[in-house]
Amino acid sequence: MSSVVVLGATGALGRVMCRAFAEEGWEVFPAARRGLPDYGSTLREIDLNRPETIAAAIAGGDVVVNTVPHEGLIAERLVLERGGLLLNVAAPSRAARLRLMQARPKTPSGLVVLNVGCVPGLTNLVAAELLRLHPSSDTLEIVITFVASGTSGTAAREWVHKYLTAVAHHRVFTAPLAEPYGTRRCLQIAEDEQGWLAEIPQMLDVRVGACFLERSMDRGLRALNAMHVLSRLPRTLFTSPPPFLSRGKRGDEATRDPIRYWTAVYVSGERIGARSIEGQGDYLMTGAATLATAEALLHHADARASRGLCSVEEVLNLDAVAAGLSTRHVSILARS
Incomplete structure (x- = not known):
């Protein structure tokens, strides 16, 4: 069974994301600043303004999905430094992306994929x-x-x-x-x-x-x-x-x-x-696209071996996610 840590799990998109992965048989570890009764003791506390809370919150997941639009991209920096796979679905601004590129380690240990979703x-x-x-x-x-x-x-x-x-x-x-x-x-x-x-x-x-x-x-x-x-x-x-x-x-x-x-x-x-x-x-489609992306990255050897910071189109192509999308009712159709 694959596992995922969802950052921002108590937000609107985070809750949809947790349900999407759970319905596909993933073990889901929700992480957020505040708890909700639905999650009980399974919720991991994380505050992206307190970097010391991040490492423990994201430990043990095959994939980390970040739904939080935090301009500091602190979780992304940690994964690049210490290892792991993080998918950012929060559409960080170009300025934030450039800052992360400048701060990334010369020899990254993990893979951070930006611009995941729809x-x-x-x-x-x-x-x-x-x-x-x-x-x-x-x-x-x-x-x-x-x-x-x-x-x-x-x-x-x-x-x-x-x-x-x-x-x-x-x-x-x-x-x-x-x-x-x-x-x-x-x-x-x-x-x-x-x-x-x-x-x-x-x-x-x-x-x-x-x-x-x-x-x-x-x-x-x-x-x-x-x-x-x-x-x-x-x-x-x-x-x-x-x-x-x-x-x-x-x-x-x-x-x-x-x-x-x-x-x-x-x-x-x-x-x-x-x-x-x-x-x-759009949130259901974002959940489906993120699932298809996570599956493709875990199951394709070249993608799984990648390290560093990239946008989704730099590590995958459309064919890699097509099957995962079609089974989840997301269609990509040619138009004239």
């Missing part, structure tokens, strides 16, 4: 595959679909708020998403993240777009964008949404709203390749 994560693998198939591409396009009333914790909502309010006005582009989204005008966000890819060709333009399942939310955000006031949106609108956006859902209930992530490549404005990542519930 976005970033599966979009990285799909983008790498499309760029391999179409090396002449001059534009890479990624669209993230959100559900305002879906499962999300405070950290995830803060992540969305950060990118939507980074500037007063975003560029807008149109993408032909799969139903029930359809063709949408998307706000271009996260310009500094380069699609969360480790490396991109020098002349490649990367654009990341965002749209919401709820068309009224989309229209409202585009109207604010047109008035150049998006940067004024209060953080509390996202971290403490009004009841009509939350549907009364508790943060740990994994909703099953339709998710349709989009990745495409272009040459001189002409689309030459595209994929749609489809499933139900």
